[in-house]
Amino acid sequence: MSASIDRLDTAILKQLQQDCSVTNQQLAERVGLSPPACLKRVRKLKQSGLIKQQVALLDQEQLGACLHMVVEVEMERDRYDLYQQFAKRVNAAEEVKQCYQVTGEVDFVLIVVVADMVAYEAFCRQVLYAEANMKNFRTLISMKRVKFDTSAVLPASD
Amino acid sequence: MSASIDRLDTAILKQLQQDCSVTNQQLAERVGLSPPACLKRVRKLKQSGLIKQQVALLDQEQLGACLHMVVEVEMERDRYDLYQQFAKRVNAAEEVKQCYQVTGEVDFVLIVVVADMVAYEAFCRQVLYAEANMKNFRTLISMKRVKFDTSAVLPASD
DNA sequence: CGTGAAATATGTATCGT
DNA sequence: ACGATACATATTTCACG
Numbered sequence: 266m267s268a269s270i271d272r273l274d275t276a277i278l279k280q281l282q283q284d285c286s287v288t289n290q291q292l293a294e295r296v297g298l299s300p301p302a303c304l305k306r307v308r309k310l311k312q313s314g315l316i317k318q319q320v321a322l323l324d325q326e327q328l329g330a331c332l333h334m335v336v337e338v339e340m341e342r343d344r345y346d347l348y349q350q351f352a353k354r355v356n357a358a359e360e361v362k363q364c365y366q367v368t369g370e371v372d373f374v375l376i377v378v379v380a381d382m383v384a385y386e387a388f389c390r391q392v393l394y395a396e397a398n399m400k401n402f403r404t405l406i407s408m409k410r411v412k413f414d415t416s417a418v419l420p421a422s423d
Numbered sequence: 424m425s426a427s428i429d430r431l432d433t434a435i436l437k438q439l440q441q442d443c444s445v446t447n448q449q450l451a452e453r454v455g456l457s458p459p460a461c462l463k464r465v466r467k468l469k470q471s472g473l474i475k476q477q478v479a480l481l482d483q484e485q486l487g488a489c490l491h492m493v494v495e496v497e498m499e500r501d502r503y504d505l506y507q508q509f510a511k512r513v514n515a516a517e518e519v520k521q522c523y524q525v526t527g528e529v530d531f532v533l534i535v536v537v538a539d540m541v542a543y544e545a546f547c548r549q550v551l552y553a554e555a556n557m558k559n560f561r562t563l564i565s566m567k568r569v570k571f572d573t574s575a576v577l578p579a580s581d
Numbered sequence: 582c583g584t585g586a587a588a589t590a591t592g593t594a595t596c597g598t
Numbered sequence: 599a600c601g602a603t604a605c606a607t608a609t610t611t612c613a614c615g
Contacts, residue, residue: 270486281479285443290609296580299583301611315485322438322476323575327426331576333523335532337563352569364569365491365534367477371563374493378576405495405529411510411522415573418489418536446590460593460601 269344277306285319334377334385335405340398347398354396360388363405433577435464440574462521490544493563508543516533518546526566
């Protein structure tokens, strides 16, 4: 069903996950392919959607101090349509960088980035308290992001 | 101290955070600059470390089913050197994609990606239980990542 | 998938503001 | 100091074997 990923594709993805600023020539050399063959594969991987996006990661520290919040949200009722509604709200909120739907007592875990506590309070009002189905939430304040790795887990080998 | 970021730099960063696969020409046109002037700025932003990395984001779903775990870790003692040791271990563990040091009862929040529960149990043994200073941990199992946005918060305007 | 040639982009030097 | 223009170099990309 999913497009077959061979060793060459895996090698390409591994490289691009680490650094996608390399030229196609460099990439081709590293994976042992001619530039046109390599380019063709990369384009296929993009078109298939396996490569979703190519982005620049910035140094948030240099951009000015900010707080990372881990927010655990518990909902009143376990209803699919209400979850969908919350997902929509979360996607619209700039401050929410990540959202995981989880099982157990907690229903959602958010990673929220704000400039300061004032901005966080505003966020809580506009996003969390605005949600009628929200029962309660707990905030874990983080001053330090110890690790941030965007790479996906690649299949061991086919 | 930090390199001054003007409106043009901000515009460049905004673009590259969304899509860094654009050519320098396209980027230059979008921010209203000549290609050489734009290139010069991009290089400066990379050199200053403000642009830390350029990466390809993959569609984890297409690569095969996997579980995202949100793990809350509580430590026995609040000691800096022991925290450092844990940070080191976490950085070495491939399964740990993110780690936030937080204040309150919980000391660390991890985002862990594994293929299945067997892999998760192995991870717990090798990373969490191996840590002498670890008091306890709670796992929130996520079957769905609702949102994942790698963009940093840019200064409003200078 | 590789080779070679055309199209395109990147990178440099110079000049102007 | 910074950006634009023009030119040289390098890369991407296509057609063909």
